Amino acid sequence: MTRGLLTRMPGVAIALVLLIAVFSLANPNFATLSNLQNILIQSTILLLLALPMTLIIMTEGLDLSMGAVLTLASIALAITAIATGSIALAVAAALAVGLGFGLLNGVLVAALDIPPFIATLGTLGIAQGLSLVATDGQSVVGIPRGLQQVYGGAFAGVPIPIIIGVLAFAAFFVLLYRTRFGSYIFALGGNREALKLAGVPDRTVLIATYAVGGAMAGFAALLMTARMNSAHPTAGIGLEFDAIAAVAVGGTSFERGNGWLTGTLLGVLVVGVLRNGLNLMAVPSSAQVAGIGALVIAALLIDGLRSRP
Amino acid sequence: MSTVAQTSPARRGLSRETVQFAWRVAAALAVCVALSLLSDAFLTTNNLLNVLRQTSLLFLMASGLTLVILTAGLDLSVGANIGLSACLAALVIKSSGSPWLGVATGVGCGAMIGLANGFLVTALRVPAFIATYGMMWLILGATYFYMGGETVHGFPPSFRQFGSGYFLGIPIPIYMMLLFLLLGTLFAQRTVWGQQIYAIGANPVAARLSGIPVERRLVLVYVVSGAMAGLASLILLARVNSAEADIGEHFTLPAIAAVVIGGTSLFGGSGTIIGTLIGALILTLVVNGMNLLQINASWQPLVTGVIILFAVWFDIRARKSGN
Numbered sequence: 001m002t003r004g005l006l007t008r009m010p011g012v013a014i015a016l017v018l019l020i021a022v023f024s025l026a027n028p029n030f031a032t033l034s035n036l037q038n039i040l041i042q043s044t045i046l047l048l049l050a051l052p053m054t055l056i057i058m059t060e061g062l063d064l065s066m067g068a069v070l071t072l073a074s075i076a077l078a079i080t081a082i083a084t085g086s087i088a089l090a091v092a093a094a095l096a097v098g099l100g101f102g103l104l105n106g107v108l109v110a111a112l113d114i115p116p117f118i119a120t121l122g123t124l125g126i127a128q129g130l131s132l133v134a135t136d137g138q139s140v141v142g143i144p145r146g147l148q149q150v151y152g153g154a155f156a157g158v159p160i161p162i163i164i165g166v167l168a169f170a171a172f173f174v175l176l177y178r179t180r181f182g183s184y185i186f187a188l189g190g191n192r193e194a195l196k197l198a199g200v201p202d203r204t205v206l207i208a209t210y211a212v213g214g215a216m217a218g219f220a221a222l223l224m225t226a227r228m229n230s231a232h233p234t235a236g237i238g239l240e241f242d243a244i245a246a247v248a249v250g251g252t253s254f255e256r257g258n259g260w261l262t263g264t265l266l267g268v269l270v271v272g273v274l275r276n277g278l279n280l281m282a283v284p285s286s287a288q289v290a291g292i293g294a295l296v297i298a299a300l301l302i303d304g305l306r307s308r309p
Numbered sequence: 310m311s312t313v314a315q316t317s318p319a320r321r322g323l324s325r326e327t328v329q330f331a332w333r334v335a336a337a338l339a340v341c342v343a344l345s346l347l348s349d350a351f352l353t354t355n356n357l358l359n360v361l362r363q364t365s366l367l368f369l370m371a372s373g374l375t376l377v378i379l380t381a382g383l384d385l386s387v388g389a390n391i392g393l394s395a396c397l398a399a400l401v402i403k404s405s406g407s408p409w410l411g412v413a414t415g416v417g418c419g420a421m422i423g424l425a426n427g428f429l430v431t432a433l434r435v436p437a438f439i440a441t442y443g444m445m446w447l448i449l450g451a452t453y454f455y456m457g458g459e460t461v462h463g464f465p466p467s468f469r470q471f472g473s474g475y476f477l478g479i480p481i482p483i484y485m486m487l488l489f490l491l492l493g494t495l496f497a498q499r500t501v502w503g504q505q506i507y508a509i510g511a512n513p514v515a516a517r518l519s520g521i522p523v524e525r526r527l528v529l530v531y532v533v534s535g536a537m538a539g540l541a542s543l544i545l546l547a548r549v550n551s552a553e554a555d556i557g558e559h560f561t562l563p564a565i566a567a568v569v570i571g572g573t574s575l576f577g578g579s580g581t582i583i584g585t586l587i588g589a590l591i592l593t594l595v596v597n598g599m600n601l602l603q604i605n606a607s608w609q610p611l612v613t614g615v616i617i618l619f620a621v622w623f624d625i626r627a628r629k630s631g632n
Contacts, residue, residue: 108618112622112625114618114621114622117385117438117442118569118617118618119618121562121614121617122614122617122618123618125562125610125611125613125615125617126611126615128610128611128614129607129608129609129611129612130611132607132608132610133605133608133611137607238446241442244439248439248443254436254439255436284453284454284457286450286451286452286453286454286554287450287454288450289453290446290447290448290450290451291450292446292450293444293445293446293447293450294447296443296446297443297444300439300440300443301429301433301435303435
């Protein structure tokens with residue numbers, strides 16, 4: 001941890017401070033309390049995906065299906081809410097879709113030994129196809145009123161998404177650093193053979209890791225649907241890229257199995273600040289995507305240079 | 310296995326690969342028989358030429374990718390590459406009126422993207438899937454930004470020949486497919502560089518120790534993959550006669566699927582260019598069949614996803630039983 005702090009803290013933290021400084025100077029509307037609160041609220045969905053993505057990348061894996069699974073879960077949520085009128089049932093449907101795809105990813109990767117990027121690219125296609133088939137390419141609208149409160153409401157003056165984000169970070173922090181499951185994840189990336197020799201069911205741990213990712217995508221679908229008060233078959237496409245970008249910028253390595261949750265949190269804020277600041281400056285979202293692509297490649301370059309012998 | 314594969318990869322791989330190839334041809338024929346029974350429209354000259362024309366488009370973008378996957382790499386930026394190359398070529402043709410300048414732009418743009426991928430993978434040793442994934446979004450964003458929602462359409466007939474012209478009653482893209490099948494197979498099987506690419510995929514450490522310039526060959530395969538994507542983008546552009554930012558987006562999954570269905574292993578070192586042609590044919594037949602049977606096009610990504618997973622799973626099972 002201490003070595004991690006010394007070597008990684010500067011990069012992502014300096015990037016965050018620099019971005020905030022630049023946007024504050026460039027636009028007077030950036031450094032206002034309400035906008036900073038906005039950034040935190042908008043970053044929650046990304047954080048919910050980036051946390052499990054960190055664990056998955058630590059196992060030397062990847063989940064390209066998260067955005068598509070989130071979309072499908074959001075559609076399941078909206079359709080169930082409209083059909084039954086019950087928000088609880090709708091949330092259960094979204095979580096079930098997410099968990100189901102997470103388990104499928106886990107089985108494909110851990111039990112069938114399919115490389116993660118291909119396995120999740122395949123399930124991305126499946127989830128995207130199901131979303132299109134279920135909606136015929138149309139938006140699903142007419143969700144009962146209560147749902148919007150999940151995104152727009154506040155508890156004791158604090159917006160609910162921020163509370164969810166803090167709780168999710170705390171939960172993943174405990175899971176990774178304070179439980180046996182967490183230490184297995186560290187071992188899966190760094191030293192899988194030792195894990196096997198120690199008699200740990202390594203495949204089960206790997207399946208569970210992907211299942212957590214799927215379930216979190218289902219949970220993030222709740223916030224996404226509440227935010228838009230509708231579901232759309234292309235709404236979440238590419239969100240996995242922002243999540244992967246946040247993890248990469250946060251200093252988790254794609255090869256060496258070392259991950260850092262605080263880095264991921266800072267990475268999420270970097271992506272969130274970048275998107276918000278560019279929005280305020282009226283930069284089109286296409287240029288933002290290109291910018292984040294460049295950011296990922298820059299992060300990979302730095303990681304590559306640092307890992308040089 | 311890897312050291313043997315280095316000394317005589319072609320001969321040793323032949324028997325097993327021939328059997329696998331025969332199975333794939335049989336699968337393609339089975340799909341044909343099934344479709345001709347299910348739909349009267351399938352066994353018509355028009356439809357069959359149409360299938361072959363679409364196969365050639367998919368084959369062209371997947372053939373370069375085959376070389377990349379032979380080295381155990383991956384190029385996820387193929388679809389985005391097609392988009393940017395097609396849009397740039399379209400703008401150049403529109404402003405200059407010269408089809409050949411457009412062709413040079415498309416292929417050149419594709420090759421430059423491939424060069425950038427090769428640089429990331431070799432000089433910086435970034436894993437191929439994540440390097441090309443970052444590149445994919447960088448290019449997608451740049452293309453959308455550059456096009457700004459515009460559509461460029463209407464190209465001179467001389468350019469449109471590439472995609473929709475005929476020679477002796479057969480669409481021109483089919484000739485290009487056969488040409489690049491020949492060139493690709495000769496390169497992979499009959500040249501030193503081609504054999505070195507197999508050796509790198511089979512065992513990169515042994516390849517390096519035996520004096521193969523691994524980095525240069527890797528850069529080469531990414532440049533070829535990029536250039537082939539650029540070439541395919543021109544065929545596509547000439548066929549649809551209009552360019553939008555999203556023109557290539559939906560091709561990455563089918564291109565990878567064609568390579569994998571064709572029997573090229575994601576783990577590198579085994580596979581053939583003609584296998585990729587059969588893979589592209591099988592995938593195109595399935596999509597054509599779904600169209601003929603009037604199945605909603607929304608099912609296509611799902612079907613492609615399922616096929617890709619089964620193809621990889623079969624490869625992994627064959628490898629396990631083989632060792």
